[in-house]
Amino acid sequence: MGRYLLRRLLQLVPVFIGTTFLIYWLVWSVPGDPFAGKCGDRGCPENFRAVMTAKYHLDDSIWLQYASYMKNLFQGDFGITFGGREISDIILTSYPNTLKLAVVALAIEAAIGLGAGVLTGLRRNGFLDNLVLVSTLFLIALPVFVIGFVLQWLLGVNWHIVHPTVSSEMRITELLLPGFVLGSASTAYVARVARTSIAENRRADYVRTAIAKGLPMRRVVGVHLLRNSLIPVVTLLGTDLGALMGGAIITEGIFGINGIGRQVLRAIVTKESATVVGIVVVLVVVYLVMNLLVDLLYAALDPRIRYE
């Protein structure tokens, strides 16, 4: 187990270097002069461009730029944006917001998705089963921005149940609606995967044995059935955190949340490699760690799985 963990952690290093370079190179290859569009239709004065280009070493080759970026990164310096802001400051203020939103979404996803999946998996073809099937189909079919705008308009503007946008304090209660919107599609998938998995295992021998030896139904479902059916669901949920964080840009926009989405978008459009890489690097780490956690959870859920 220890060796497995170490090996997995060591694997992070080449992945980390590879992704950072790839992203740096991709942003660098975006055509256009970052300072050409900065002053509107008038265009920027030559001196402004010259000063900025020199300040950010944009005349250097991609290798030199990347090397000096990595050197600074390992000294804890994420660099500054073209507007003069510390990128570490952007990361520190926007990441917690996105993480909070993604965690709320994940919690909603797990609670609703798993609950609906278990209920429908046990009683297939009933009214509830059909209701869940139809409503999940609905959630999967509707794009996030439609669900977001409709719910914001109905609950926030028309009925005044919630505040239409999230305040800067980012209270959990305010995040319930955006969290649901962000996790809506995944909730539907979790429900469906859980349903199938439960329904399949419901017919398994060990469940029949458990029932036959007279265990109460609560224990049969809660311990035997659920635990064995969780592996695909955990995989889905675990990898989803990264996807939710990276994909939150639309939800963040609709509900006015100051998250990483807008920062990445702004940085890509303005060719600010350092910002894009800085933010994505953290996202990459989140993905890698979550993947590792999921793999470790497998062993906890199913004793047959062992890591050497």
Added chain:
Amino acid sequence: MRVSKRASGALAVGAAFALVASGCSSGNDNGGDASASKDGAIVIDGTQPENPLVPANTTETGGGKIIDWMWTGLVEYPNNGGAPQNALAESIETSDSKVFKIKIKQNTKFHDGTTVKAESFVKAWNWAAYAPNGAQNASFFADIQGFSDLNPEDPDGDGPKKAPTPTVQEMSGLKVVDDWNFEVTLSAPTAVFPTKLGYSAFMPLPDAFFNMKPEEFGKKPIGNGPVKLVSWQDDVEIKLTRFDDYSLRDKMKIKDVTVKIYQDDTAAYADLVSGNLDFQQQVPVSSLAGDKWKTDLGDRAIASTTPSTGIIAFPIYDTRFQNPKLRKAISLSINRQEITDKIFFGNRKPADSWANPLTPGAEPGNCTACKFDATQAKQLLTEAGGFTGQLKMYYNADASHKEWMEAVAQQVKTNLGIDAVAVGVPTFAVFRANINAHKMDGAYRAGWQQDYPDVENWINPLYVKGGSSNDGLYSNDQVNALAKEASAAPSLEESHKKFADAVKLIDQDVPSMPIYFGGQQSGHSEKIKKMELTNVGELDITSVEL
């Protein structure tokens, strides 16, 4: 020219003439309640300023608004669009439009308590003009004698050699006489110079600015206007409060203003409609269809016109576009009324003059090439010998230009029978880079919003040889000569007359095609009882009463 950086806002940068008392309703005379106003606070929408807030280095609306509120210049532009009036200036005197004696009002204060003196202006202007500082607005100082000494030519243009560092740091045309008087000498007579002085590039800076890095100053800017900065939380909000030592005309009637930073204008709109936001300068495009915003907001909806024009320009350096008859044929084949009605739902107006008619000195209806006349267009095209190949019309696809550019291309195609297509360039940065490098092989979208209210701002930068935005390299010797005479005229009236003559020639040459005049659709909350928009459509925060 300030540019809006909101993804969907695009050219919807603002401006307005309408004096607005409680929306559009005129009968509402129960103005503001002075006692409620006195300590009142409002929340309005904004975008994250791109750069630290230094007046000479801000060219976008997000930061520009804050600077306009935090600073008061020598002159101010009345909200109704009329001629500029002295603000901080006691008097601006000249006999030849070349040497200006400027006297400022005594003992006005910066927000840090220091006094605004003549040298606060002179030092700020020298800083902005000095090439190594790389200020975005540096070109505004090009009129002043000695500007070229601070901006030596790059010996090989865009080549590898760097421009030499200037040997002097001060423009010879600026002289401080005493604490309250200074003298400006221009390199050539310029009648419009005093008008320019209200633009944010010309704001004074306190001594504190010169003792720290501009970036540091710009995070906690110190101005001399009716409000001062309380705090700026990046991407979240900027808090402003009344500056109690402010002694000029436009004092605040309320106390606190919070600028909430939105990334998405629909989020701001949801807050506005549900009463959580007090003012939105431009409601989102999605609320314009079917006049939804008017139903949502009722008499709190404010429609106004802005001194900005949507233009399609020709690359005159491309040989295919060098025949004026061809350019006029294309312009005449565009039905501008149909575009503004169908694409903009009547919220923008068809352009019929070269300078926006809201600008002092501009004449409405002087663009004969802006009419829709398919027959004459066809005839001119035949006379010009037709057009071979594809007529590309470029626009930047990262803002909402696709619909109207495609409609224009379709009209040209239908009415002239040439193969016109609208081509989207992914980002504004790429689009601008190609335009700057004179590499366009087709017509392209441009936009212009006046920096200061005078017709000069619509001619010199756009249609005169060497103009800062004459990207198509249009040049007509007669126009150049007339514009030079107009700029050097001893009075604004004579200057305007000469510019009118130059416009007549431009109208024959059709170097570009004005398509629509800008409009702005704003909204405010029930809390605001009285407010006005400035000449460029920003909220005049000093007019707000609750």
